[in-house]
């Protein structure tokens with residue numbers, strides 16, 4: 634192999650060879666395309682995570698939590714990332730070029746509350762969170778209710794802007810999550826494009842969420858007048874009494890549906906890109922054979 638020529642590192646200005654990086658999923662190694670030495674590269678490798686919209690959301694969410702109640706490892710954080718993506722799809726954001734608004738006003742609600750009345754803390758994990766109408770979350774936030782997801786822990790150390798990054802680096806495989814979810818820094822100072830996504834209605838979100846939380850659901854409230862109010866009533870039952878009764882109500886009032894209607898797609902963006910690429914290549918080969 635040819636000897637590598639040193640370049641001027643754009644960060645530290647030293648003449649060094651370009652950093653050797655390993656792809657977190659495939660394990661393939663290559664030299665960086667940018668002029669960065671190994672030392673400087675390791676300092677910026679998790680930049681796309683902390684500056685992505687998920688990273689910014691996580692920073693705010695962690696400040697209400699403590700070291701005991703945040704995800705314990707990469708696997709638990711991955712669960713939050715999936716749920717956060719499902720939450721954004723359910724909301725359905727649209728922009729007129731000047732302002733962004735939600736089609737549906739959902740929140741990621743804690744099932745065991747962040748501040749339990751015995752001083753305990755409800756964990757920030759996907760099994761303790763549910764996508765629910767924001768209105769309901771506001772109404773119920775300060776009322777004690779007996780239902781629990783058994784995801785409360787004792788109070789640990791607080792998390793602030795000062796220790797957020799170091800705690801994340803210590804606990805999670807950040808480069809892996811960047812690759813799996815194709816995380817990118819939020820573009821600043823760019824013009825807001827016009828876009829629209831429809832979001833997911835309350836009745837469908839209710840069924841999807843109960844199913845995700847492990848309830849044997851194959852029903853959905855039919856899309857008739859009053860469907861949203863009925864779904865909100867069942868959400869209310871879920872928070873106050875529990876998932877089992879909520880499921881019974883849903884089965885009684887709902888209609889049976891295909892599981893694909895109420896199941897989330899757990900393909901990561903990385904897997905989806907690979908799949909699409911493979912499809913494109915098959916199509917190309919087929920076309921070539923034809924000609």
Ligand SMILES: [Zn+2]
Pocket residue numbers: 642643644645646647669670671672673674
């Ligand atoms: Zn450098």
